[in-house]
Amino acid sequence: GIQVEQSPPDLILQEGANSTLRCNFSDSVNNLQWFHQNPWGQLINLFYIPSGTKQNGRLSATTVATERYSLLYISSSQTTDSGVYFCAVEDTGGFKTIFGAGTRLFVKA
């Protein structure tokens, strides 16, 4: 089955710093989503981005489907950005979403 790899696994930032999180996937996918999981376990959808670039405030994401990777950019990080960021893809067989292992981010005040 499709493999999803995220890097780095852990990231510590000083408040105000920028960061780039990467997601590589091993095969063609129907779609790709980025999620943020807060300390209470709630998963929040950040982007639905099967291809191209999107921006939402301090966050932006780019997916290059032909090269099988996606990037999540966080600018001017805040302590509330802490948590785990997951990349998830739906394989071309449909109806099955595979998650990467996540990037655990801690933003220090």
Next chain:
Amino acid sequence: KAGVTQTPRYLIKTRGQQVTLSCSPISGHRSVSWYQQTPGQGLQFLFEYFSETQRNKGNFPGRFSGRQFSNSRSEMNVSTLELGDSALYLCASSSILSGANVLTFGAGSRLTVL
């Protein structure tokens, strides 16, 4: 619009028992999928339902089962619980009307097996 509702939020069971978890999707969403999250295995896909039909399932033993009702609400059941079934069980719903299968997750059901 109400979000995805999962019940119960927390529960404790003992080995050998069985458990049923419930998921009410966002109104109008007809697809419901389930995931198991553990520290060791991460987030793993369990199964997906649409219009009461299971369209795909993950690599879990037959002790894990699910179903979807005509109102799109879904339940999952785990029989003969094992210690390793302790996990956060997450449910997501989605609507493909826009052509995009965007998942919206509930808060999860945290199961502890003693």
